[in-house]
Amino acid sequence: MTTRTADLAIIGSGSGNSLITPFWDDRRVVIAERGVFGGTCLNVGCIPTKMYVRPATLARSGEEAARVDVTLRTEAVDWPGMRDRIFSRIDAISAAGEHYRAVELDNVDLVSQEVRVERLRSAGDTSGAHTLVAADGTRIEATQLVIAAGSRAERLDVPGGDLPQVHTSDTIMRLDELPARVLVVGGGYIASEFSGIFSGLGAEVVQVIRGDQLMRALDHELSERFTAEAERHWELRRGRTLRAVVPAEDGGVTAELDGPDGVERWDADVVLVAIGRRPNSDLVGAAAAGIDLHDDGRIVVDAFQRVLAGGLPVPGLYALGDISSSHQLKHVANHEARIVAHNLEHPDDLRTSRQDAVPAAVFAYPELAQVGLTESQAAEQFGAEHVTTKLQHYGDTAYGWAMADDSGVCKVVADRRDGRILGAHILGYQASNLIQPLITAMSFGIDARTFARGQYWVHPALMEVVENALLGLDVPDGDLVA
Ligand SMILES: Cc1cc2nc3c(=O)[nH]c(=O)nc-3n(C[C@H](O)[C@H](O)[C@H](O)COP(=O)(O)OP(=O)(O)OC[C@H]3O[C@@H](n4cnc5c(N)ncnc54)[C@H](O)[C@@H]3O)c2cc1C
Numbered sequence: 157m158t159t160r161t162a163d164l165a166i167i168g169s170g171s172g173n174s175l176i177t178p179f180w181d182d183r184r185v186v187i188a189e190r191g192v193f194g195g196t197c198l199n200v201g202c203i204p205t206k207m208y209v210r211p212a213t214l215a216r217s218g219e220e221a222a223r224v225d226v227t228l229r230t231e232a233v234d235w236p237g238m239r240d241r242i243f244s245r246i247d248a249i250s251a252a253g254e255h256y257r258a259v260e261l262d263n264v265d266l267v268s269q270e271v272r273v274e275r276l277r278s279a280g281d282t283s284g285a286h287t288l289v290a291a292d293g294t295r296i297e298a299t300q301l302v303i304a305a306g307s308r309a310e311r312l313d314v315p316g317g318d319l320p321q322v323h324t325s326d327t328i329m330r331l332d333e334l335p336a337r338v339l340v341v342g343g344g345y346i347a348s349e350f351s352g353i354f355s356g357l358g359a360e361v362v363q364v365i366r367g368d369q370l371m372r373a374l375d376h377e378l379s380e381r382f383t384a385e386a387e388r389h390w391e392l393r394r395g396r397t398l399r400a401v402v403p404a405e406d407g408g409v410t411a412e413l414d415g416p417d418g419v420e421r422w423d424a425d426v427v428l429v430a431i432g433r434r435p436n437s438d439l440v441g442a443a444a445a446g447i448d449l450h451d452d453g454r455i456v457v458d459a460f461q462r463v464l465a466g467g468l469p470v471p472g473l474y475a476l477g478d479i480s481s482s483h484q485l486k487h488v489a490n491h492e493a494r495i496v497a498h499n500l501e502h503p504d505d506l507r508t509s510r511q512d513a514v515p516a517a518v519f520a521y522p523e524l525a526q527v528g529l530t531e532s533q534a535a536e537q538f539g540a541e542h543v544t545t546k547l548q549h550y551g552d553t554a555y556g557w558a559m560a561d562d563s564g565v566c567k568v569v570a571d572r573r574d575g576r577i578l579g580a581h582i583l584g585y586q587a588s589n590l591i592q593p594l595i596t597a598m599s600f601g602i603d604a605r606t607f608a609r610g611q612y613w614v615h616p617a618l619m620e621v622v623e624n625a626l627l628g629l630d631v632p633d634g635d636l637v638a
């Protein structure tokens with residue numbers, strides 16, 4: 157049986173891959189990957205989805221053009237061309253990354269298998285090694301270990317749930333043809349983004365949710381507005397659950413839904429199940445190794461990203477990204493990877509990861525972006541009497557007039573006592589970019605009035621929606637008021 161020894165072992169080639177800095181050039185590193193090299197974001201996540209969002213947005217631009225007296229018609233959508241362009245680029249990056257690690261770097265061993273933790277260094281053991289076992293029995297002994305094994309799509313255990321027409325985000329982007337009818341189950345990030353993609357590309361979309369609103373984790377006003385917008389663009393079936401999927405004669409399926417009026421049936425070419433992602437702690441054998449887990453299966457880490465066992469940090473053991481984070485966002489995984497990279501290299505000068513002012517954007521139609529607290533979270537945390545909010549409509553700014561926009565909003569939540577920005581929430585065109593100055597203000601502790609009046613804002617750019625939201629808050633004057 158082969159045993160490989162290393163100074164550092166990494167489980168997962170997504171964000172974990174970035175830990176292999178020049179510091180390790182003279183040291184041995186093993187990186188294990190059970191799937192496609194490069195992880196979720198590159199292969200089946202952020203990047204390919206956004207490469208579909210862009211053509212879908214263009215394909216529906218006739219709708220926005222009509223508002224400003226221009227007639228645009230989308231003549232054709234070339235799904236196979238789009239798919240091949242997207243994945244020829246992505247697959248090449250993945251293959252090049254794998255080749256670089258496996259072949260070009262002498263100090264790095266790539267183990268293309270599932271590995272499990274067999275034994276961890278115990279507390280106080282400063283010279284031992286963590287032991288991993290690969291599926292073929294190969295053993296890996298490493299002084300330091302990083303678990304960056306991510307998460308995977310949840311499946312629905314219903315009759316017909318394993319039919320080939322039933323997809324998760326892992327497979328739906330590689331379909332041979334653009335489906336004409338798509339039934340989407342779920343009301344979160346992935347379901348909302350794909351409903352926007354497929355409806356934009358011209359498919360008939362039916363989105364099925366258990367509750368009443370989409371994107372329920374958002375500020376309630378944004379969630380309500382987004383749900384109303386979605387209903388303008390595709391069919392939304394609220395208060396329903398998928399009970400079964402039955403093959404149809406035309407090669408598609410019939411989805412049976414349980415709802416308030418009994419069973420209803422929808423014909424579709426494909427079904428997308430997007431009901432959350434489960435941390436892969438089970439795949440690395442975390443529980444059996446004695447690692448502390450949250451109820452949802454995430455690995456427990458401290459502020460330094462050190463993994464805890466029995467409430468105490470295990471020497472030389474870190475975790476990062478979806479396997480331990482409550483955010484399941486790539487920019488969070490990347491940030492945590494930078495912190496872990498530093499901590500691996502400087503065990504006597506540990507840094508903490510930043511878990512405040514974490515932003516998120518949903519590249520749905522329309523876009524959504526948020527950072528910090530919702531209005532109700534702020535009221536709960538600080539008392540409703542101390543919270544002030546301003547909801548600024550795009551349509552009440554000069555660029556909003558130019559767009560003839562009737563749905564975009566920017567809502568800012570602040571502490572009325574000192575103008576501290578507590579949260580910001582945007583729905584509409586370019587929300588993912590418009591949120592950035594608000595992230596800056598929150599990250600650097602700049603109060604709302606100082607931020608609004610201490611700098612120029614380009615006129616009449618759409619960013620004035622953010623400026624006006626800040627100016628509309630009932631907060632004290634800050635510094636540099638002009
Ligand atoms: C459809 C979709 C769209 C998304 N869009 C966005 C977005 O726009 N913006 C954003 O911020 N985030 C987005 N995300 C989330 C983002 O992709 C993840 O948060 C991020 O990729 C997590 O990175 P990670 O390094 O923790 O895990 P991953 O990138 O998943 O890497 C973990 C790797 O570990 C491997 N692995 C697991 N167990 C083992 C084992 N036992 N042995 C060996 N290897 C193992 C896996 O195969 C995987 O390759 C999206 C996710 C999806 C699914």
Ligand SMILES: NC(=O)c1ccc[n+]([C@@H]2O[C@H](COP(=O)([O-])OP(=O)(O)OC[C@H]3O[C@@H](n4cnc5c(N)ncnc54)[C@H](O)[C@@H]3O)[C@@H](O)[C@H]2O)c1
Nearest residue numbers: 342343344345346347430431432433483484485517518519
């Ligand atoms: N733009 C982005 O940043 C982006 C895009 C996609 C995914 N992601 C990340 O990936 C994670 C996973 O995305 P997701 O959309 O799968 O999860 P999610 O948590 O965003 O949404 C899950 C949805 O499924 C519903 N649901 C859960 N169990 C169900 C069941 N048994 N039956 C029916 N509905 C059920 C929930 O009510 C919710 O509406 C997100 O939380 C996000 O962090 C981020």
